[in-house]
Amino acid sequence: MSNPNWRQEFPQIKNGLVYLDSAAMSLKPQRVIDAIDHYYQDLSVNIHRGLYPISVEATDLYEQTREDVATYINSEVEEIVFTRGTTSSLNLVASSYGLANLNEGDEIIVSELEHHSSYLPWFEIAKKTKSVIKFVPLTKEGRITVDHFKTVLTEKTKIVALTYVSNVMGFITPVKEIVKLAHSIGAIAVIDGAQALPHLKVDVKELDLDFLAFSAHKMLGPTGVGILYGKKVLLDRMDPIEFGGDMNDDVTLTDATYKDTPYKFEAGTMPVAGIIAFSDTIEYFNRYSVKEIESYCMELHIYALNQLKEIEGIEIYNPNSDTAIISYNLKNVPPHDAVTYYADQNICMRAGQHCAKLVTRFLGIQSCLRVSFYLYNNKEDVDRFVSTTKEAISFFKNMGF
Amino acid sequence: MANLENLYREVIMEHYKNPRNKGLVEGLGYHIKHIKNPSCGDDVTIQTKCNEGVIEDCRFEGSGCSICCASASVLTETMIGKKVEEAEAIAHNYLKMVSNESIDPSIDLEEAEVFAGVRLFPARIKCASISWKAFLETIKK
Numbered sequence: 001m002s003n004p005n006w007r008q009e010f011p012q013i014k015n016g017l018v019y020l021d022s023a024a025m026s027l028k029p030q031r032v033i034d035a036i037d038h039y040y041q042d043l044s045v046n047i048h049r050g051l052y053p054i055s056v057e058a059t060d061l062y063e064q065t066r067e068d069v070a071t072y073i074n075s076e077v078e079e080i081v082f083t084r085g086t087t088s089s090l091n092l093v094a095s096s097y098g099l100a101n102l103n104e105g106d107e108i109i110v111s112e113l114e115h116h117s118s119y120l121p122w123f124e125i126a127k128k129t130k131s132v133i134k135f136v137p138l139t140k141e142g143r144i145t146v147d148h149f150k151t152v153l154t155e156k157t158k159i160v161a162l163t164y165v166s167n168v169m170g171f172i173t174p175v176k177e178i179v180k181l182a183h184s185i186g187a188i189a190v191i192d193g194a195q196a197l198p199h200l201k202v203d204v205k206e207l208d209l210d211f212l213a214f215s216a217h218k219m220l221g222p223t224g225v226g227i228l229y230g231k232k233v234l235l236d237r238m239d240p241i242e243f244g245g246d247m248n249d250d251v252t253l254t255d256a257t258y259k260d261t262p263y264k265f266e267a268g269t270m271p272v273a274g275i276i277a278f279s280d281t282i283e284y285f286n287r288y289s290v291k292e293i294e295s296y297c298m299e300l301h302i303y304a305l306n307q308l309k310e311i312e313g314i315e316i317y318n319p320n321s322d323t324a325i326i327s328y329n330l331k332n333v334p335p336h337d338a339v340t341y342y343a344d345q346n347i348c349m350r351a352g353q354h355c356a357k358l359v360t361r362f363l364g365i366q367s368c369l370r371v372s373f374y375l376y377n378n379k380e381d382v383d384r385f386v387s388t389t390k391e392a393i394s395f396f397k398n399m400g401f
Numbered sequence: 402m403a404n405l406e407n408l409y410r411e412v413i414m415e416h417y418k419n420p421r422n423k424g425l426v427e428g429l430g431y432h433i434k435h436i437k438n439p440s441c442g443d444d445v446t447i448q449t450k451c452n453e454g455v456i457e458d459c460r461f462e463g464s465g466c467s468i469c470c471a472s473a474s475v476l477t478e479t480m481i482g483k484k485v486e487e488a489e490a491i492a493h494n495y496l497k498m499v500s501n502e503s504i505d506p507s508i509d510l511e512e513a514e515v516f517a518g519v520r521l522f523p524a525r526i527k528c529a530s531i532s533w534k535a536f537l538e539t540i541k542k
Contacts, residue, residue: 334466336441337409340522344405352441360442366464367442395405400414401467 002296002378003288010376018347018381023167023195023325023372024354026220029284035277036222047272048246048263062272065279066262069227072282073212074203079235081228081262082275086194087117089213089228090161092265093190094121096238097211098159104130106158109187111136111144112358113166113173118192118213119358122161131158141320142169142362146177157187164196168359168370170321172200176207183208188234194218198374199294199323204229221281222274228265235261242267293375297324300373304382311386313393317363324373327354330389333396335369341392347385407518408525409467412475417467422460422477431458434538436531443469445532449480449539456480456488459536466528468519473532475513485540492533499529 007013009029019027039058047059070077083089098121102108108122108131126133134152136144144162160182165172179189188210196202198219204212209229216225230238240247240258244267249257258264285293301324308314308326316328330338339351350370353360360367371385425433425448435446443465450458459480461473480488494508501520519529
């Protein structure tokens, strides 16, 4: 069921905009924009340094977000590291933990469903450490299953780096069972939660996750803000990869010491405004449970999918998606041609490889169209999307495609 | 909608479906340039042979959207037989045209003029430009 408040809280929805690209970037509710505004209008100063009231307020708000995120994913407060986004979070784990703990012949398990930001950091660290990348064989449909995971898990596995929800297929990885198996042989799990957090309630203790990375901008929050959750015992053992202001403890001519977890990882001036505003995002998810949001998104998804399936001239690559993502192509129409038709009708969606070339390779295609639904979409959006799809098919047919 | 119809002009569709000079050849004297657009999957290779300051042959290989493929095909037909300096001027003028920048009206773009509709679709400038940029690389001295 839709909540009447949802749509009207997003000022970007106007002039007939149909926004179906939330898997790349979500829209932002007014209260998040107001929070950013408050920081710039009323505070606009740095944190952790100033000894005057507005700096104290900025610091308090910044640290409040850390507490809110920790409560939301059920971690300890000091287990939350602020970063620039999921990409930065995953690179931090690979460059710090990975480089220090991987040796020649060790194995890193990834999958073809990985976004490039969950694959390339490990690909590079594997080259540097002479460790070996192994891919979980996907099912015919493109899923990661526990049974398939078992076929690549060995005594040599040190890292399991997997996506929680695929950004192209929308499939949910059975993370809990996989993490348990990884732990049974002493490996650690690094989970890319970028697509998961907007759709699923994630409890890091219940899942026993070692690392979880996600981005604010995919879950109604500001751009340039990411989270790395890490078990404190692991973060404590990790060296920072960026050195500079704020993260140090003491600096002498011959020595330097660094702050404790998580502050040692937050060098220089952080995206303070965004981090402060991310607290309002978390508040949003607390107010309207993510379960409620997701069940509404899936309602729209099924409504769209059932109509798309009836249309001649469409190929859908993930008809059984677990989340509200549809990847498809119009037959004989390159996706960049197709997307131009939708764009002309003010329907925003994605065409391309979605930063996940291994997935399009798995599907045997160059690229595809992708639509994704979120809480601010409604059935009228779906109707316009479906009717535009039908028009596009006949337009391109007439053009000779 | 009129803009969209203008984008997919008959000539463009004709080149898309029946590309000219497609397929690379083995041979001496060819300069080759491969450009990819990793975000959309356009992937074009241009191969050019110059002889005494004239483009003797120009070929392409690749895959991508209709605008990308057709503009590669039109490029090859436009360039074969042109003097290198002339070819360079045409290519620069074409790239300005699709980017909606002011062009030199004294330079005849010939059939490539059909890509003028691209300028109303900023998201597609890259598609129309990739093979022409690759071509310029192949004639760089």
